[in-house]
Amino acid sequence: MGRTLYAVANWKMNLRADQSAELAGQLADFSKSLNKAQVWIAPAAVNIPAVTYATESSGIKIGSQNVHWDKNGAYTGEISVEMLRHLNCSFAIVGHSERRRLFLESNELTAKRAVGALQQTFKVIFCVGENLSQRKSGETLAVLQAQLDPLLEASREFDTSGLLIAYEPVWAIGTGKVASIGEIEEAHAAIIDYWQNKANALPPPVLYGGSVKPDNVADILSVAEVSGTLVGGASLNFDSFKDIILAHEKLSC
Numbered sequence: 001m002g003r004t005l006y007a008v009a010n011w012k013m014n015l016r017a018d019q020s021a022e023l024a025g026q027l028a029d030f031s032k033s034l035n036k037a038q039v040w041i042a043p044a045a046v047n048i049p050a051v052t053y054a055t056e057s058s059g060i061k062i063g064s065q066n067v068h069w070d071k072n073g074a075y076t077g078e079i080s081v082e083m084l085r086h087l088n089c090s091f092a093i094v095g096h097s098e099r100r101r102l103f104l105e106s107n108e109l110t111a112k113r114a115v116g117a118l119q120q121t122f123k124v125i126f127c128v129g130e131n132l133s134q135r136k137s138g139e140t141l142a143v144l145q146a147q148l149d150p151l152l153e154a155s156r157e158f159d160t161s162g163l164l165i166a167y168e169p170v171w172a173i174g175t176g177k178v179a180s181i182g183e184i185e186e187a188h189a190a191i192i193d194y195w196q197n198k199a200n201a202l203p204p205p206v207l208y209g210g211s212v213k214p215d216n217v218a219d220i221l222s223v224a225e226v227s228g229t230l231v232g233g234a235s236l237n238f239d240s241f242k243d244i245i246l247a248h249e250k251l252s253c
């Protein structure tokens with residue numbers, strides 16, 4: 001069976017529309033040489049039109065950094081699947097630790113967003129991950145399970161083929177402190193096992209995120225349970241994200 005690897009850029013609250021379009025255009029040109037790796041980009045919501053225009057017919061998928069579960073309504077500041085689809089977006093990141101930590105989005109709210117989007121056949125990258133004190137006190141697997149539980153409980157209500165999970169240990173995000181290969185292996189295997197047992201279904205691809213850089217990406221992708229990476233800082237620069245994508249291309253088969 002082939003191995004499809006996803007290189008996903010999360011640009012967070014960085015880059016203006018002109019800067020986003022320029023970087024996306026460079027990535028679109030470069031991605032024409034790819035055969036196997038999947039390149040996805042999540043720009044800031046206001047920059048989505050500029051980025052979809054710059055990547056037209058390149059094979060790069062564009063998505064948002066969050067999404068609401070409902071089709072429309074009185075939800076100030078939120079974005080619906082229909083709005084995103086109309087702009088040629090095909091996925092959303094949901095439950096990023098910055099949403100959970102800084103905007104107090106709970107496990108239940110996060111699952112609600114994901115379920116709503118998946119029911120509208122939108123792709124979702126569902127983020128999970130423990131913080132440093134949880135890791136230190138040995139709670140990592142319990143935290144991951146608690147984050148997955150409300151999504152698993154609803155897993156019969158949507159087609160899981162649109163779902164990807166991203167394991168992003170909070171202490172590795174933006175810190176330059178990447179998780180060790182052993183820690184990545186353990187967490188990914190635990191997520192996959194838990195999903196298989198609880199949902200009694202094939203597990204979704206599990207991406208790793210947290211200080212992914214050109215010089216550590218090949219090691220991370222060498223872990224069989226890793227199906228790609230979710231990249232913050234290093235995706236904001238063409239040369240570094242290009243090198244990261246190339247590692248995905250090399251190791252896809």
Ligand code: 13P
Pocket residue numbers: 010096168172173174175176209210211212230231232233234
């Ligand atoms: P960094 O790659 O900057 O550590 O960010 C990771 C991340 O949060 C991706 O969603």
